[in-house]
Amino acid sequence: MRTVVLDDELAALIEAEQDLEHATRETLVMDLFRRGKVSSGKAAELLKLSRVDFLHRASDLKIPVISLSPEEWEGGEGHHGRVAQVVVDTSPLIGLHQVGLLWLFESLYGGILIPPAVASEVAPSLPTLPGFVRVQALTKPVPHAAYGIVLGDGEAEAIALALELGSDQVVLDELRGRSVATRLGLSVVGTLGVLRAAKLSGRIPEVKGPLAALVAARFWIEPTLVKALLLEMGESE
Helix, strand or coil: CCCCCCCHHHHHCCCCHHHHHHHHHHHHHHHHHHCCCCCHHHHHHHHCCCHHHHHHHHHHCCCCCECCCHHHHHCCCCCCCCCCCEEECHHHHHHHHHCCCCHHHHHHHCCEEECHHHHHHHCCCCCCCCCCEEECCCCCCCCHHHHCCCCCHHHHHHHHHHHHHCCCEEECCCHHHHHHHHHCCCCEECHHHHHHHHHHCCCCCCCHHHHHHHHHCCCCECHHHHHHHHHHCCCCC
């Protein structure tokens, strides 16, 4: 175990050893999450927070919890018609639920699947799942050895379920989770990709309002990304 030595002046500013330990741990974990070294699920585990509480805390610190991949920028309206076997992680479910757009999953995909770990993570915010959200248990153990220690249970189960079912898409907002899913050959889209597809297909009139609502609901998005997406959607001021 490594030891960090503080000078007397800095140490004197720390009110209690517990405060120092908590602040140091949070700073380190948040930095790992910001740099895409761990997922929000793993970060939440390390800080002993619920997944949603971690997402909100990261957003309060202006650390983006939602991103958009180059593949999503290049995509059009997404799939024509409805897509079967779409697996969704916690963040997109909670985010779209909190801004009143959870119905987009049904409109775009007909229905979605979530693994038990995701169901547990969303339960405090979404105790009753709508009919188009189905909990699907895995028939095989999650191959943690393939994922390392960087993913939490929600992301790991979502990716494992998508692989097991040969899913058309897995919906993830995590930088680390998206990296793992892509490396394993899965098609990945996130909350912003869902909003983009909904606007391009005429399901919603704009993305500006939903983006602002997500940020207000403590789902921080990098301002430059918001600006670029609004520009692409023809909604920039």
